[in-house]
Amino acid sequence: xxxxxENLNHTYKEGTPFARQALxxxxxxxxxxxxxxxxxxxxxxxxxxxxxxxxxxIPKSGRVFIDGKDTADRKTDLVQIRFEVGYVFQxxxxxxxKTTVGEDIAFGPTRQKCSPxxxxxxxxxxxxxxxxxxxxxFERDIFALxxxxxxxxxxxGVLACRPKVLILDGITAGLDPRGxxxxxxxxxxxxxxxxxxxxxxxxxxxxxxxxxxxxxTMDQGKIVDDGPTRKVLSRVDRLQQIGLEPPQVIEIxxxxxxxxxxxxTGVLNIKEAVSEIVKMLNTPGGEQSWN
Amino acid sequence: MELTKNLxxxxxxxxxxxxxxxxxxxxIAGTTGLITLLxxxxxxxxxxxxxxxxLALILAAKIPLGFALRGLRPMLPFLAxxxxxxxxxxxxxxxxxxxxxxxxxxTDGGLHMGTLMSIRVLLLFLLTxxxxxxxxxxxLTDGTExxxxxxxxxxxxxxxxxxxxxxxxxxxxxxxxxxxxxxKAQTARGVDFGRGNFIQKIAQLFPVLLPLFINAFRRADExxxxxxxxxxxxxxxxxxxKVLRMSKNDYYSWxxxxxxxxxxxxxxxxxxPPF
Amino acid sequence: xxYLIEFKEATYTYKSSFVDPVQALKQIDLRVKRGEFLAxxxxxxxxxxxxxxxxxxLLTPTxxxxxxxxxxxxxxxxxxxxxxxxxxxxxxxxPDNQLISSIVEEDVAxxxxxxxxxxxxxxxxxxxxxxxxxxFKYRRESISHLSExxxxxxxxxGVLAMKPDCIVLDEPTALLDPFGRRQVLESxxxxxxxxxxxxxxITHFMSEAVxxxxxxxxxxxEIKSDGPPDDIFTRTALLKAAGLxxxxxxxxxEELKGKGFPMAPGILHVEELVNSLCQLKSKI
Numbered sequence: 001x002x003x004x005x006e007n008l009n010h011t012y013k014e015g016t017p018f019a020r021q022a023l024x025x026x027x028x029x030x031x032x033x034x035x036x037x038x039x040x041x042x043x044x045x046x047x048x049x050x051x052x053x054x055x056x057x058i059p060k061s062g063r064v065f066i067d068g069k070d071t072a073d074r075k076t077d078l079v080q081i082r083f084e085v086g087y088v089f090q091x092x093x094x095x096x097x098k099t100t101v102g103e104d105i106a107f108g109p110t111r112q113k114c115s116p117x118x119x120x121x122x123x124x125x126x127x128x129x130x131x132x133x134x135x136x137x138f139e140r141d142i143f144a145l146x147x148x149x150x151x152x153x154x155x156x157g158v159l160a161c162r163p164k165v166l167i168l169d170g171i172t173a174g175l176d177p178r179g180x181x182x183x184x185x186x187x188x189x190x191x192x193x194x195x196x197x198x199x200x201x202x203x204x205x206x207x208x209x210x211x212x213x214x215x216x217t218m219d220q221g222k223i224v225d226d227g228p229t230r231k232v233l234s235r236v237d238r239l240q241q242i243g244l245e246p247p248q249v250i251e252i253x254x255x256x257x258x259x260x261x262x263x264x265t266g267v268l269n270i271k272e273a274v275s276e277i278v279k280m281l282n283t284p285g286g287e288q289s290w291n
Numbered sequence: 292m293e294l295t296k297n298l299x300x301x302x303x304x305x306x307x308x309x310x311x312x313x314x315x316x317x318x319i320a321g322t323t324g325l326i327t328l329l330x331x332x333x334x335x336x337x338x339x340x341x342x343x344x345x346l347a348l349i350l351a352a353k354i355p356l357g358f359a360l361r362g363l364r365p366m367l368p369f370l371a372x373x374x375x376x377x378x379x380x381x382x383x384x385x386x387x388x389x390x391x392x393x394x395x396x397x398t399d400g401g402l403h404m405g406t407l408m409s410i411r412v413l414l415l416f417l418l419t420x421x422x423x424x425x426x427x428x429x430x431l432t433d434g435t436e437x438x439x440x441x442x443x444x445x446x447x448x449x450x451x452x453x454x455x456x457x458x459x460x461x462x463x464x465x466x467x468x469x470x471x472x473x474x475k476a477q478t479a480r481g482v483d484f485g486r487g488n489f490i491q492k493i494a495q496l497f498p499v500l501l502p503l504f505i506n507a508f509r510r511a512d513e514x515x516x517x518x519x520x521x522x523x524x525x526x527x528x529x530x531x532x533k534v535l536r537m538s539k540n541d542y543y544s545w546x547x548x549x550x551x552x553x554x555x556x557x558x559x560x561x562x563x564p565p566f
Numbered sequence: 567x568x569y570l571i572e573f574k575e576a577t578y579t580y581k582s583s584f585v586d587p588v589q590a591l592k593q594i595d596l597r598v599k600r601g602e603f604l605a606x607x608x609x610x611x612x613x614x615x616x617x618x619x620x621x622x623x624l625l626t627p628t629x630x631x632x633x634x635x636x637x638x639x640x641x642x643x644x645x646x647x648x649x650x651x652x653x654x655x656x657x658x659x660x661p662d663n664q665l666i667s668s669i670v671e672e673d674v675a676x677x678x679x680x681x682x683x684x685x686x687x688x689x690x691x692x693x694x695x696x697x698x699x700x701x702f703k704y705r706r707e708s709i710s711h712l713s714e715x716x717x718x719x720x721x722x723x724g725v726l727a728m729k730p731d732c733i734v735l736d737e738p739t740a741l742l743d744p745f746g747r748r749q750v751l752e753s754x755x756x757x758x759x760x761x762x763x764x765x766x767x768i769t770h771f772m773s774e775a776v777x778x779x780x781x782x783x784x785x786x787x788e789i790k791s792d793g794p795p796d797d798i799f800t801r802t803a804l805l806k807a808a809g810l811x812x813x814x815x816x817x818x819x820e821e822l823k824g825k826g827f828p829m830a831p832g833i834l835h836v837e838e839l840v841n842s843l844c845q846l847k848s849k850i
Contacts, residue, residue: 016358017304018711042713042743056475079483087479093506094469095476097498111481147610157480174740176609176770178809203743243745248773248814248836255840261847270814274821281827281847303668303708429672454666461668464710510663517664520622520656521724522648522680532675532688 001067001084001164001197003030003053008062010048010221022048024221026062030199032164035191037208037229038201040218041243046201049218050167053199054085083112086163090170092154101127101145101153102138108161119160126156129194130186148179152186159190165197166190172207184211209233209247209268217242230266249273256280302464304424309540310352311425315434317541321548322422328555329414334565337558338410344551345417352425362420363413370409377405403565423460430533432457437535450526458514462507469506473499570732570764571598571634571654576627578616590616591627592787598732602764603755605775605795608784609809614768617784618736621766622654623647635731652681655725657735661717670712670720671696671705677728688727695723698761699753715746719753726757732764733757739774751777772799772811776834783808796832815839 010023022045030036030053040046051057052064055071055078066085069076089095098104105126109119127134130152137149145153151171158166168187172180188211191198202208208215215232217225219242225232233239236254239246246254249267253276256263263280267273305311310318332338349359378401386400423431432453439449477498478484484495578591590613598604608614619625620632623639632639634650641647655677658664667673671692678688696702699719709717718738725733733754739747751774757763767778775781776799782792785808791798799805799816806812812820819833819842830842 016361017355041745042715051475054479056478079481082479083481087476089472089476089479091472091476093502094473095480097477097502108481161481176809177772177811178609243743243748245744249818251836252815252818252839255836256843259840259844261843270817270821273818274825277818277822277843278825278827281843305706305708427672428668457667461666461709465662513658513660513663514666516619516624517656517658518666519624520651521666521677522651522728523676524644524648524680528682529679530682530685530688531679532672532685532692534685 001032002065003028003085003165004065005029005049005052006063006065008049008052008059008064010045010052010057010059010061012048022221026221026223028216028223028226030165030197032197033195034197034199035211035213036197036199037212037215038199038218039203039205039208039215039244040224041203043220044218044242045221046218047169048221050087050169050199050201053165053167054087055081056087079111083108083161084163085165085167086158086161087167088151088154088158088169088171090173092150095154095157096142096150099141100138101132101140101142101156104142104153105157105160108157112161122160122162123156126159129159129190130156131182132156148175148183151175151183155186163196165199167199167201169201170203171200172202172204180207187211203244205233205239205244206247209250217244219243230268233268234265236265302424303427304352304354304358306353306425308352308425309544310348310421312538312540313544314535314537314541315426315430316437316535317537317544318422318426319431319434319438321544322418324548324552325418326415328552329411329418331559332411332555333407333559334562335407336562337555338407338414340555340558341414342410345414345421348421349417352421354421354424359417359420359424363416366412366416370412373412374405374409377408378402381405407565428457428460431460433531433533433535448526450529454526462510465510466503466507470499470503473502568635569597569633570600570602571596571621571766572632572636573597573620573627574631574633576620576630576632578613578620578625579628580616590787591620594620594627594630594789596782596789596792598764598766600731600764601758601762602766603758603779604765604782605767605769605778605780606782606784607769607772607775607810609770612784612808613787614784615736616787618656618734618766618768621732621734622651622656624656648681652677652728653731655728655730655733657718657721657725657733657738659737659740661714661721661741664721665709665717665724668709670701670707670709673709673720674723674727677724681728691727691729692723695726698726698757699723713746715742715749718742718746718750722750722753722757726761726763730763732766734766734768736768737770738767739769739771747771747774770810772805772813775799776813783810796834799834800832 005026005028008023008026011019011021013019026049038046038050052059055066058072064071066081096104098107102123105123106119109122124134127137132149132152171183175183184207187198190196200208200212209229212229214227215229216223217232224242225235225238233246233250236246236250249270252273253263253265253267257265261280263276267276329341332341349356378397379395381401381404382398383400383404386398389397389399389402435456436449436453439447439452443449474484482495573594573596576591576594577589580588580590594617606614616625620627626640634654637646637650639650665673666676674692674695675688678691696705699722701716701719701723704712704716709720739750742750754765754767758765769775776795778795781795781798783790783798783804790808791801791804799813802812802820813834815833815836815838819829819839823829827846833839833842
């Protein structure tokens with residue numbers, strides 16, 4: 001289910017004194033099975049752009065094709081597209097609207113006119129995928145959930161529609177380190193086991209860098225960089241220019257290089273960093289200009 | 292999908308025109324006076340004159356005309372319904388039947404009443420919009436409070452009323468934005484807003500209003516905590532950063548307003564209503 | 567010396583008719599001096615927000631007491647409570663829910679207006695606060711047109727205009743992007759340095775806590791550890807138990823130490839790690 005964007009522009013409050021252009025001539029292609037981090041400071045246009053991925057916005061300038069279908073075409077079934085491209089919003093409370101977890105997850109499949117057995121099966125599957133125990137949580141009141149559990153319930157509600165693409169906006173916002181780790185593990189599993197295309201929208205590099213294969217960075221409505229994770233992350237100055245903090249391991253490696261050590265820049269986690277530093281320390285004269 | 296786009300109520304349009312700089316008491320009392328006048332206006336000539344005056348105010352405030360009028364758009368469906376209702380159900384004495392359809396009959400008197408009423412509502416909304424676009428919420432409250440102060444002796448809590456108003460207006464854009472987010476989040480889950488019959492459309496609103504209200508209560512709760520933390524203990528003992536003072540421009544404005552009111556009253560009295 | 571803020575064996579229990587009482591704070595002993603720069607770090611549900619609400623008497627302890635310059639927050643005198651809230655300003659997580667007015671300068675004036683400060687003095691304080699936070703040019707701007715980070719600066723300015731001795735911030739950066747976070751943190755450093763205002767900063771971001779001169783770790787309603795950051799963040803076991811991150815540099819240094827490299831003690835920041843590695847390399 002590829003997503004293709006061609007020369008897309010977007011202006012908020014168009015035709016009013018408060019008009020603000022949020023996207024400038026964006027072109028982009030997302031293929032099946034990709035794992036993407038869409039990163040930028042707030043107001044960079046990343047959320048606006050992603051709302052074109054599931055036809056919440058319909059282009060007025062430029063074109064958007066989802067699975068080859070033009071979303072501006074009147075004949076395109078937008079509701080079907082929204083089932084296939086699931087979108088989880090930053091605030092799960094906006095998205096959960098039934099009383100209990102089970103009822104809420106059932107909402108999508110019911111709209112898809114699934115049989116009761118199928119709905120039941122999908123609820124079980126979705127809850128298992130996000131790590132909410134069926135027996136414990138099926139009848140749990142939405143309001144009795146913790147922040148992290150609400151986020152999972154919101155993801156489960158989208159997963160029950162069996163999407164091929166999953167967009168997750170600010171999935172770690174407001175969670176503490178433990179909660180962040182848990183939810184990101186869920187996302188990783190979804191991509192690996194279910195082969196779902198995942199697009200993570202975030203302004204935090206640290207969360208995303210460890211997971212995704214491709215990073216798209218945005219600033220002021222334009223795409224600044226787009227490429228494999230290691231490559232994008234190694235361009236530290238470009239990240240800093242748009243106010244994003246590169247993951248700390250990258251910064252450490254960068255500073256070591258500036259001191260004249262030969263270490264690679266595209267290092268993603270502590271394990272890799274340790275082994276590179278050990279290699280460097282054990283290589284006699286491994287430095288270039290150290291004096 | 293952009294709900295907040297047509298929102299003009301509760302939004303301040305920054306500027307430094309005479310209208311922006313007037314004492315808020317002048318603006319609030321003036322608007323109240325104009326609205327009262329509007330309620331007595333009952334013929335097309337007087338309404339045209341009134342509309343011209345409102346237009347002049349918009350131009351004087353340097354508000355783009357399209358923007359000011361855009362705020363009226365969400366009202367149109369309601370107005371249309373009211374208009375039809377008046378046409379078919381209002382039968383002032385002496386009016387003639389224009390046409391009948393099924394069990395309904397439309398009269399020319401009803402048509403006039405409906406039209407006049409629609410114009411009245413539109414102008415009323417426009418006046419309020421001009422006031423809120425040129426007056427910041429705090430000025431609005433300061434003004435209202437100052438005007439209500441004489442009533443404090445009658446135990447009217449002027450300060451508290453005024454502050455409630457500030458906060459209510461302050462939250463209009465926030466809540467509109469939130470409603471938009473909720474609608475989007477639910478559209479993304481396969482709710483098809485705006486489709487179906489009237490009852491289905493009403494039913495679609497419930498899942499939007501529920502989280503909106505719950506969040507509004509939470510916001511209110513946090514707001515109260517924040518106000519307490521900033522030493523708010525009610526109206527007594529409060530001072531104001533801005534002291535209200537009438538300037539020359541305020542007196543000129545009153546002169547213009549009174550002149551307009553006089554002419555308007557003449558138009559109302561001299562010209563008979565169309566029914 | 568007299569403490570600015572003093573928690574003496576303070577406990578707090580949430581009581582509700584629906585659920586069993588929950589003890590959110592257990593025997594808290596905490597002292598804050600004038601001009602301190604303190605971060606309180608802990609996972610969600612550790613009781614840090616409950617603790618925050620004790621600093622200015624929004625909550626009062628179930629047992630024990632909290633003193634602000636020697637005056638108990640449980641005091642029933644409204645004037646004293648007002649004095650406490652003027653001295654200890656509070657900033658919350660969501661800027662949208664704490665800004666009262668829709669115009670920047672008018673919101674900043676709200677606090678001093680409540681204190682009955684004369685109009686000219688309010689104007690002076692508002693201008694000073696806006697300048698100190700570098701948002702003077704937005705003074706007439708509508709709050710809904712500001713970024714979340716700027717809104718939070720307005721909230722801090724609103725507190726500053728009350729001339730507090732201490733500002734308590736309850737997860738003020740949780741909803742901000744990295745740029746907004748830096749803005750808030752830099753502003754607080756400046757207020758602490760130039761105006762001598764004590765700052766109590768509550769967060770679960772380790773990367774922010776390392777900027778403070780003193781860090782207290784909260785978990786399960788207790789203060790588990792309290793001291794200078796290089797001491798706290800090298801206690802990896804304690805942090806892991808509380809489910810908190812360990813600064814990446816500290817983690818790397820620890821791993822390298824485990825592999826037999828003699829790393830310098832107390833490494834927290836990237837520069838410290840890099841310098842230590844440089845020294846090490848020059849010795850080999």
